[in-house]
Amino acid sequence: MSEPIRVVVTGAAGQIAYSLLYMIAKGDVFGADQTLILHLLDIVPMAGVLEGVVMELADCALPLLRQVVPTTDPAVAFKDVSAAFLVGAMPRKEGMERKDLLASNVTIFKAQGEALDKYAKKDVKVLVVGNPANTNALVCSHYAPSIPRENFTAMTRLDQNRARAHIAVKVNVPVDDVKNVIIWGNHSATQFPDAKHATAKIGLVEKSVYDAINNQSYLEEDFVSIIQKRGAAVIAARKMSSAMSAAKAASDHMKDWWNGTSPGNFVSMAVVSDGSYGVPKDIVFSFPVEIKNKEWTIVQGLDVDEFARSKLEVTSQELLEEKEEAMAVCSQD
Ligand code: NAD
């Protein structure tokens, strides 16, 4: 067993955390040999609920979990952490877009960026889940200048998992046999779920998903729209936003970042754009990435046709607008 690492989960008394904490604490993310000290941050009115979560974690009797630190103080929460799951933020309700949360949520990520900058390890890996996730991650990084920008990411893995699961059903294979579906852009209704580079193992043959489905208009219209609107569909049904699937996606995202991706497989993560694929720089944009030695690189050289290019432009434009609004909100804070 290795020395314990400190991992913080914010919004630890909330819905997503309720599933996520168990996944982390039993070794799904950092591995079966990695002991953990879990820091749980929430706000003062939730301190009582947080105590209940601490009791339940103890009652799980998990061997990797060496200590739990519940707190409402960011200075304690972010102290010496190696990984941060920034979940704590208001979720949207039916009829809202995620960017409607910007004014209320973005200042949380300003404050947490400042706290990460002061207290966290300089190689901390930060995953922003709270919406609007891409722009919150950008803000967080902006206010943590001593931590490399590459260490700030936002979650589009839930969209990737949704897209992959959708295609698996469509071509009638287990989800594991579908790979390289890409989510480009914002975790919003402008995201571009792209199956152009995806393959599915059908029988013993690895086939292009476009060939297997053989219905271009389906893949460029219905499929795109279903994945773009899946979060809203879950809210309409549950009257609450996705939580179990969001926790699983957060676990998948950090697990791949920590352990790397296997050759020939890429995953989608929203990262600070370096201008790849003509995307504007300095917005947090979801790209296909490969990961080695805990460092991601954007997969280069994929063919982006005119249709895809137009989708990338729409989602980039939305992110530029969100960035402008977020910086204005933060400067008044
Ligand atoms: P929730 O309301 O159940 O829990 C949020 C928790 O965050 C609450 O306990 C709240 O007290 C806490 N919180 C609020 N401000 C905080 C602060 N400053 N510091 C620490 N904790 C704070 O919500 P949830 O369902 O867990 O969702 C959390 C966020 O994740 C929402 O913004 C939601 O929209 C987002 N989300 C993102 C994705 C994604 O794919 N990126 C998926 C699902 C949900």
Ligand code: LMR
């Ligand atoms: C999701 O995609 O399920 C989450 O971002 C929650 C939401 O607001 O849709």
